[in-house]
Amino acid sequence: MDSKRLMVGTIIGGIAYFAVGYLIFQLAAADFYAANRPSGFYREEPILWATVAGSLGIGLLLTLGIMSREGALTIAGGLVTGALYNFLVWFSVDFIHHGGQEAQNLTLAIVDPLLEVIRGGIVGVVIAAILARVPKSAGIQPAR
Amino acid sequence: MDMKRLAIGTVVGGATLFVVGYLIFDLATADFYVANLIADTGAYRDPSLQWAFVLGDLASGALVTLGITSRPGTPTIGSGLLTGAVIGFLLWLHADLTLYGLTNVWNITTPMIDPLFEAIHHGTAGAVIAAVLARVPRAATA
Numbered sequence: 170m171d172s173k174r175l176m177v178g179t180i181i182g183g184i185a186y187f188a189v190g191y192l193i194f195q196l197a198a199a200d201f202y203a204a205n206r207p208s209g210f211y212r213e214e215p216i217l218w219a220t221v222a223g224s225l226g227i228g229l230l231l232t233l234g235i236m237s238r239e240g241a242l243t244i245a246g247g248l249v250t251g252a253l254y255n256f257l258v259w260f261s262v263d264f265i266h267h268g269g270q271e272a273q274n275l276t277l278a279i280v281d282p283l284l285e286v287i288r289g290g291i292v293g294v295v296i297a298a299i300l301a302r303v304p305k306s307a308g309i310q311p312a313r
Numbered sequence: 314m315d316m317k318r319l320a321i322g323t324v325v326g327g328a329t330l331f332v333v334g335y336l337i338f339d340l341a342t343a344d345f346y347v348a349n350l351i352a353d354t355g356a357y358r359d360p361s362l363q364w365a366f367v368l369g370d371l372a373s374g375a376l377v378t379l380g381i382t383s384r385p386g387t388p389t390i391g392s393g394l395l396t397g398a399v400i401g402f403l404l405w406l407h408a409d410l411t412l413y414g415l416t417n418v419w420n421i422t423t424p425m426i427d428p429l430f431e432a433i434h435h436g437t438a439g440a441v442i443a444a445v446l447a448r449v450p451r452a453a454t455a
Contacts (some may be wrong), residue, residue: 176376195419208416209451210416210417211415211416212414212415212416212417212419215414216413216414217414217416218414219410219411219414219424219426220411220414220415221410221411222406222410223406223407223408223410223411223414224407224411226403226406226407226410227349227404227407228406230403233380233399233403234379234380234383237380237383237384238383238386239383244324252443254376254379257370257372257375257376257379258372258376258404258407258408259408260368260372261368261369261370261372261373261376261404262369262404262405262412263369264365264366264368264369264372265365265369266369267362267365268358268361268362268363268365268366269357269358269361269362269365269366269371270356270357270358270418271355271356271357271358272356272416272418277356278365298448307389309356
């Protein structure tokens, strides 16, 4: 595993994930989420460090997914991998939380993973575009 | 992408995650999760919705299967365990920290400990998926 590329992808992906999440969930779809969140379970002010740390975690997961694809690294490959991985992550998390907690209603569990497709796709494109510019580190060279 | 192997891995992984999840989260560590709720939010359903857990576990099973099948070579139990553990840890580290940041359901202990339990949970599923996929022949490519 190329640690330098992994680190670059994680940091860039984490920042992009946080920024795109702000645009989608805090600005574009804020009213939808406010309407579908049962009262009493959500903080007045989000804890910023936790959402940033969480974004780095998914940045690492998406980077691992993109780097492990067969063949050359492409923007389209990053788009598909990011969208698919992030959809599956949030489909799983949303439905498991809907099953276990009153804080998540069914509408939110259905719509949220679809919005996460957009976020994952954009972040996947960003990670793939950046990694394409980061040279691979030299591996062990075969003896001549 | 070999859809037959993906479908088999998803179903096997989803079933394993559901069973192992019940053993870990409903039996072995249930008291931990209740003890680390923020009091008086009444956040947990009683009873929980099992159909929603099944759907969530199938999605996780698909994710772990994608991770395993994207690795070169024939999957082994060791590589499946490692891939599943990494995916489960990162998936739930991300989700737990995000939900901790947004909701007042848990205290900070839960997002610190839960991803470790999820690494065991998904690692077990990854090992089972790899053991099954090693016996499923790859589809011939054109």
